[in-house]
Amino acid sequence: MTDQTIQTISRDPAPTAPAHRAKARESTVLGLTRKDLTLLIVVAILTVFAPFILNPFPADSALAQFNAGYPDLMQRFVIFGIFAIGFNILFGLTGYLSFGHAAFLGVGSFAGVWMFKLLGMNVLYAIVASVAFAGLFSVVVGFVSLRRSGIYFSILTLAFAQMSFALAYSVLTPITGGETGLQLAKTDPRIFGQSIADDGNIPVPSFFGLEMRDSTTLYMGGWEFTLNVGYYLCAVVMLVAFYVAIRIFRSPFAMMLRAVKSNQQRMNYTGLNPKPYMLAAFVISGMYAGLAGGLMVSMDPLAGAERMQWTASGEVVLMTILGGAGTLIGPVLGAGFIKYFENIFSKINQATLEGWFSVFPDGLSDLLVTLVYPFVGKGWHLTLGILFMLVVIFLPGGLVQGGQKLATVFRRDKNANAVEGPAADQRSQAGE
Amino acid sequence: MGILEVRDVSKNFGGLKALSDVNLSVAEGTVHAIIGPNGAGKSTLLNCLVGKLIPDTGSVSFEGQSVLGRKPHEINQMGISRVFQTPEIFGDLSVLENMMIPCFAKRDGAFELNAYGRMMADGEIVERAEHMLEDMNMADKRKMHAASMSRGDKRRLEIGMCLAQEPRLLLLDEPTAGMARADTNNTIDLLKQIKEDRPITIAIIEHDMHVVFSLAERITVLAQGTPLVEDTPANIKGHPKVREAYLGEQSGH
Numbered sequence: 207m208t209d210q211t212i213q214t215i216s217r218d219p220a221p222t223a224p225a226h227r228a229k230a231r232e233s234t235v236l237g238l239t240r241k242d243l244t245l246l247i248v249v250a251i252l253t254v255f256a257p258f259i260l261n262p263f264p265a266d267s268a269l270a271q272f273n274a275g276y277p278d279l280m281q282r283f284v285i286f287g288i289f290a291i292g293f294n295i296l297f298g299l300t301g302y303l304s305f306g307h308a309a310f311l312g313v314g315s316f317a318g319v320w321m322f323k324l325l326g327m328n329v330l331y332a333i334v335a336s337v338a339f340a341g342l343f344s345v346v347v348g349f350v351s352l353r354r355s356g357i358y359f360s361i362l363t364l365a366f367a368q369m370s371f372a373l374a375y376s377v378l379t380p381i382t383g384g385e386t387g388l389q390l391a392k393t394d395p396r397i398f399g400q401s402i403a404d405d406g407n408i409p410v411p412s413f414f415g416l417e418m419r420d421s422t423t424l425y426m427g428g429w430e431f432t433l434n435v436g437y438y439l440c441a442v443v444m445l446v447a448f449y450v451a452i453r454i455f456r457s458p459f460a461m462m463l464r465a466v467k468s469n470q471q472r473m474n475y476t477g478l479n480p481k482p483y484m485l486a487a488f489v490i491s492g493m494y495a496g497l498a499g500g501l502m503v504s505m506d507p508l509a510g511a512e513r514m515q516w517t518a519s520g521e522v523v524l525m526t527i528l529g530g531a532g533t534l535i536g537p538v539l540g541a542g543f544i545k546y547f548e549n550i551f552s553k554i555n556q557a558t559l560e561g562w563f564s565v566f567p568d569g570l571s572d573l574l575v576t577l578v579y580p581f582v583g584k585g586w587h588l589t590l591g592i593l594f595m596l597v598v599i600f601l602p603g604g605l606v607q608g609g610q611k612l613a614t615v616f617r618r619d620k621n622a623n624a625v626e627g628p629a630a631d632q633r634s635q636a637g638e
Numbered sequence: 639m640g641i642l643e644v645r646d647v648s649k650n651f652g653g654l655k656a657l658s659d660v661n662l663s664v665a666e667g668t669v670h671a672i673i674g675p676n677g678a679g680k681s682t683l684l685n686c687l688v689g690k691l692i693p694d695t696g697s698v699s700f701e702g703q704s705v706l707g708r709k710p711h712e713i714n715q716m717g718i719s720r721v722f723q724t725p726e727i728f729g730d731l732s733v734l735e736n737m738m739i740p741c742f743a744k745r746d747g748a749f750e751l752n753a754y755g756r757m758m759a760d761g762e763i764v765e766r767a768e769h770m771l772e773d774m775n776m777a778d779k780r781k782m783h784a785a786s787m788s789r790g791d792k793r794r795l796e797i798g799m800c801l802a803q804e805p806r807l808l809l810l811d812e813p814t815a816g817m818a819r820a821d822t823n824n825t826i827d828l829l830k831q832i833k834e835d836r837p838i839t840i841a842i843i844e845h846d847m848h849v850v851f852s853l854a855e856r857i858t859v860l861a862q863g864t865p866l867v868e869d870t871p872a873n874i875k876g877h878p879k880v881r882e883a884y885l886g887e888q889s890g891h
């Protein structure tokens with residue numbers, strides 16, 4: 207079901223045993239096979255050049271509103287990418303569907319802001335603390351929730367998250383800031399930093415002096431490209447997180463997780479205890495969620511309880527399934543896709559549409575605006591919902607499977623399938 | 639004392655007495671068959687041995703140690719492996735991966751967190767799994783999706799997976815059920831081979847008398863949850879009570 211299987215499964219008759227043994231000794235770089243390394247390099251190149259790739263339209267053109275290469279949104283792409291990569295380690299490998307992962311993101315966020323308040327504005331404090339606290343919290347939630355499987359597991363995680371959300375708004379207000387959220391103040395101790403910056407304001411998050419909000423804008427012809435410190439920090443963390451996820455996916459641990467998903471009975475009667483494997487997967491994915499929360503507050507040092515709400519947990523489920531659960535790159539694609547819709551599609555308003563359709567005669571223009579309007583602007587959820595349904599029905603392997611199908615159409619070369627091909631393919635077969 | 643000792647085991651499901659006062663002793667190094675009509679309680683007895691069910695009364699011990707109260711994976715780690723009535727394999731994994739998992743379980747125990755090593759780079763495990771597949775005559779299928787194999791191959795793989803753990807007691811629940819004659823004969827040969835190659839004790843539940851009489855050194859007949867007789871195959875064949883309770887029923891249709 208996962209792309210792990212690429213290494214070992216194919217529907218073609220197998221070559222002879224000695225050939226395979228040679229493969230077991232296949233040379234690796236950084237512990238990655240060539241295919242995985244290629245994937246990592248491609249992702250690295252795309253993230254590094256994202257400020258250019260995502261800004262294809264000149265700044266003053268009509269299409270400029272489709273540009274996604276601004277720091278705030280790019281940060282969100284990679285942060286939610288991390289969130290989804292981690293979620294996929296649990297859901298993609300074990301099939302256990304958690305509906306409460308936003309709670310870990312929330313815990314990570316609060317831990318991060320507290321580090322800014324207590325220790326100082328170096329994002330390192332926030333990142334380390336967010337991972338640690340989310341990890342601890344997920345040990346507790348996982349320990350209890352994993353006593354059940356299937357729908358009951360999902361409900362237990364949902365209950366935990368909603369409980370945390372409710373507590374954050376009520377009795378935990380001293381820790382979470384309640385309705386106003388947790389904010390920095392000039393009175394915070396910041397024992398390794400300054401309570402008040404030299405300019406008299408609250409200091410801003412930085413990485414050893416490099417301020418997260420610092421940006422350089424390049425002007426090239428009509429194009430504008432913004433290179434932002436915060437984005438590049440998130441991008442580096444995401445690449446490390448992605449690398450670690452690939453290593454996990456290729457490890458014996460991941461094979462055990464897939465074994466749990468495939469047949470827990472056989473697992474038990476093979477002398478293996480599924481519980482600790484599941485708990486480890488749960489905690490690892492909780493730590494990824496916490497890391498995403500820590501990065502979020504590093505970009506904008508403010509955390510609110512709404513981050514823990516069930517809709518936020520549902521969003522990461524959608525991202526993972528939309529992109530392709532169990533594949534390596536799918537969750538990142540899904541995260542990017544949903545965040546793009548949320549931020550770009552939602553900005554198209556009636557006036558924009560009228561502008562586009564003004565070339566048509568009045569009556570037709572009005573009709574088109576009326577027809578299209580429900581799907582854009584505030585209606586972006588509708589478009590996303592339809593898209594999600596189409597993907598689930600026609601591409602059970604998610605966008606990764608879609609990409610792979612396109613690749614085969616264009617290349618007509620089965621051997622050159624996308625790296626993730628077989629997994630998505632299998633997934634679709636399982637879905638049929 | 640046998641390697642496996644079952645004493646006065648009873649198990650009720652609601653009002654149904656699936657097992658009542660079952661006593662069974664399996665001698666080390668033998669092939670011991672348990673036969674009996676459908677619903678006699680054979681699978682229930684196995685379930686009580688491997689921790690899937692807990693008997694209402696009685697005791698079960700393996701190599702002198704009680705297995706009751708232990709979890710299935712703990713019982714397995716004691717040295718008991720079980721083949722199920724319908725093959726239980728990891729359908730979503732490749733055949734090679736299926737075989738690697740028991741190899742990991744044998745080497746590393748019930749839990750080992752290795753999230754950073756490369757699975758396919760663990761030469762020892764890969765070699766062992768490959769070797770087991772060759773033994774099972776399945777080396778050519780190693781890249782196949784396990785779920786896509788024939789039932790006979792799945793059974794073969796499951797037996798191989800159990801053997802990869804080097805159990806001291808192998809429990810088989812109707813290994814040839816639903817198999818074609820040729821597959822059945824292959825399975826008989828395979829089990830004979832296994833028995834020849836290693837010091838293992840086998841307890842086998844079987845419906846097919848051809849299989850039973852080709853393999854078993856001792857036979858226990860179970861009917862309605864109670865052992866009727868226990869004897870050598872030759873004696874069982876001629877036993878009037880058995881003919882009536884079991885073999886008679888077989889030849890009757």
Ligand SMILES: Nc1ncnc2c1ncn2[C@@H]1O[C@H](COP(=O)(O)OP(=O)(O)O)[C@@H](O)[C@H]1O
Pocket residue numbers: 651654656674675676677678679680681682683
């Ligand atoms: N888990 C269970 N719950 C209720 N009844 C069961 C259960 N397992 C087996 N039984 C009943 O116990 C009896 C013995 O079943 P089983 O051990 O499967 O027989 P056999 O394997 O000899 O054909 C049958 O009547 C069966 O319906």
Ligand SMILES: [Mg+2]
Pocket residue numbers: 680681682723
């Ligand atoms: Mg049975």
